[in-house]
Amino acid sequence: MKILKLSCTILLFIVLLHPDSLADSASTLESFIQCVSLNSDLSVLPISSTIFFSRNSSLFTSVLESSAQNLRYLVPSAPKPEFIFTPLSDSHVQASVICSKQLKIHLRVRSGGHDYEGLSYVSKIETSFFILDLANLRSVDVDQINNNTAWIQAGATIGEVYYRIAQKSKVHGYPAGLCTTLGIGGHITGGAYGSMMRKYGLGADNVLDALIVDVNGEILDRKAMGEDLFWAIRGGGGASFGIILWWKIKLVPVPETVTVFTVSKTLEQGATKLLHRWQQVVDKLDEDLFIRVLIQPESVGKNKTKRTISTAYQALFLGDTERLLQVMRKSFPELGLTRRDCAQMSWIQSVIYIAGYPSGTPNEVLLQGKTSSKVSFKAKSDFVRNPIPETALEGIWKRFLEEENPITIWTPYGGMMSKIAESEIPFPHRKGTIFMIQYLTAWVDGDKSTTKHVNWIQKLYDYTAPYVSRSPREAYVNYRDLDLGTNRRNSTGFIEALAWGYKYFKGNFNRLVKVKTKVDPSNFFRHEQSIPPLSRAHYKKFSEIEGTNDPLKG
Known part of the structure; x- marks a missing residue:
């Protein structure tokens, strides 16, 4: 580890580089370090450490992969950042923006999490970029x-x-x-x-x-x-x-005591009919009750050689068991919920339960930070407005049994989700939606079978098209899916962005474009599915969509 001691008017930087490579470090990184030191507010952090990781650093790979979950974007062929910067203050983030512009090196920001398509740590449309990792800013x-x-x-x-x-x-x-x-x-x-x-x-x-x-x-x-x-x-x-x-x-x-349960049913236990009934009632249940369904293949039988479909109904109820049982008897008796299925606990314990931790896990598990588990995976999403027929469910089961490790999660709507207007915030998937679907398939043999699994999920996605939202077929932006379309290299991509923009945001996409054009007309903050600003050449096209003469007004 090398420590560069600068004057008292400049921050003390710890540059984590391989000892033998310090002299060979990229001039871009050296220029960036100097620029950040000159543009940071020293009164905020007068004596501290700001950490940079170059490609030659022995810790570069571990930092790069620290919050990345999808191994598809951690393969050697995936584009890598020039360096990673983990700021320790808001002032450092400000300086990063200033220095990124001055040095003309693209900035990718990550706070850690799903990032299904790796857009916070991989760039396919930039020739040179660095990662601004906010992992240390966690107050x-x-x-x-x-x-x-x-x-x-x-x-x-x-x-x-x-x-x-x-x-x-x-x-x-x-x-x-x-x-x-x-x-x-x-x-x-x-x-x-x-x-x-x-x-x-x-x-x-x-x-x-x-x-x-x-x-x-x-x-x-x-x-x-x-x-x-x-x-x-x-x-x-x-x-x-x-x-x-x-x-x-x-x-x-939240109440001091909430109730949770998980009840599983296989095909042999009537899972198809029960799931069809769930679709009919789930958005009309008491708004204190949330029941999602996790669906995946399961091996059963004496020697675990037979595969079937398991549907797990996982719930949180903001109340005690007695009132929950009353609600279930009235609204969803078909599940057959009993007192033995239920567990009462505090709200924070219910968070741990639903996250999948074993019973008795201490609350401190929530402080472990970003996940370290990594697999190759591909995901997609849908929103459903009418119950999917039993015959179509059987078609989904058939396709699920053809895949190794698929899962689909059906998340219920109704309640407050139906009361908030679609335009209240950019997220538009509100009234009329019964539930959201997430499809996901995962594999562990790296690139070898990527095409096979990606093709499988695309075929499933094609199969379900008649049973989900249409015009547009909606998608959840936090489950990024580059199959829906991407911006082009060196292009604001407004026309191209319509393909995926309306799926994520419906009519709210137009307003997002107007905001983007106002606050970031040069498209500094960008990635493969970032909101594009309007260029003058696109005024006429946007006006036709928006119904206004000047899309930048109002």
Whole structure:
């Protein structure tokens, strides 16, 4: 490890490079380090360490892969960043934007989490880029618990947020993700749904303020950024408008005791008919009740040689077991829920339960940070407005039994999700939606069978087309799917972006484009599916879609 001692007016930098390669380090990195030192606010962090990882660093690979989950984008042939910068203050993030522009090296931001297509750490449309990794910016300030608010830094995981809330109160929660290792910064930019969405809506529906670094390297709060940009960052997808530093979230009330259950049914136990019934009632259930379904093949029989389909009904009820049983007897008796199936616990324990940890796991598991598990996978998503017929379900089962490790998760809507207008935030999938589908297939033999598995999920996706939303066929932006279309290299790609933009955002895409054009007309913040700004050449086309003479007005 080499330590560069600079003057007292410049930060102390720890540059993690291979000892033998320090002299050979890229001039771009050296210029970037100098630029950041000159553009950081020294009064904020007068004596500290800012860490850079070059390609020659012995730790480069481990840092690159630290929050990446999809091995498809960690293969040797995948484009690699020139270096990784892990800032320790908001000021460093500001400096990164300034220096990225000055040195003309593209910036990719990551807060950690799913990132299904690796857009935060891989670029197929940039010849040179670096990663701004917010992993060290993970403070969670819950000091305003009596005001039902908290400030959370973008690099924190949703598990850390939940844990810090529970430390302060047994009767407060936040309605965001079920996967506790998600980075909160990017999670909320896509919407952020979870087990309390039917009661309180999305995580993005419960944001009161934010701090964002804009294209000029300025830090803006809600008042400074204006309502249009504040609207866009809550559900408009990450890395299109700026870099989220902090979210101010609205905490919601939860009972001291909640109830959870998981009830599984196989095909031999009537799973198909039961799932068809679930579709008919799930969006009409008491809004305190969330029942999702996890569906995957299962080996059964004496020697585990027969494959069938297992449907697991996993639920959170914001109340005690007695009232839950009353609700189920009235609204969904077909599941046959009994008292033995139910477990009462605190809300924070229910978070751990739904995340899949064993019974008795301590709350501190939520502090473990980003996940270390990695597989190759491909995912897609759909929204369903009418129950899928039993015959079509049987077709899905047939296809599932042909694949090695597929899973599909059906997430219920209704309740608050049906009460919030589609245009309230960019996330448009609201009234009329019964449930959302996530399809996913995973494999462990690397690139060898990628084509096989990707082709399988595409065929399944094609098969379900008649039974899901249409015009457009909707998709969830936090489950990025580059099959829907991508921006071109060196192009703002507005016309091309319509293909995927309307699937993610429906009519809200038009407003997102207007906001982008206003706040980032040069398209500094960009990736393969970032919101494009309008060029003058696209005015006429956009006006036809928007129905206005000047799409940049209003």
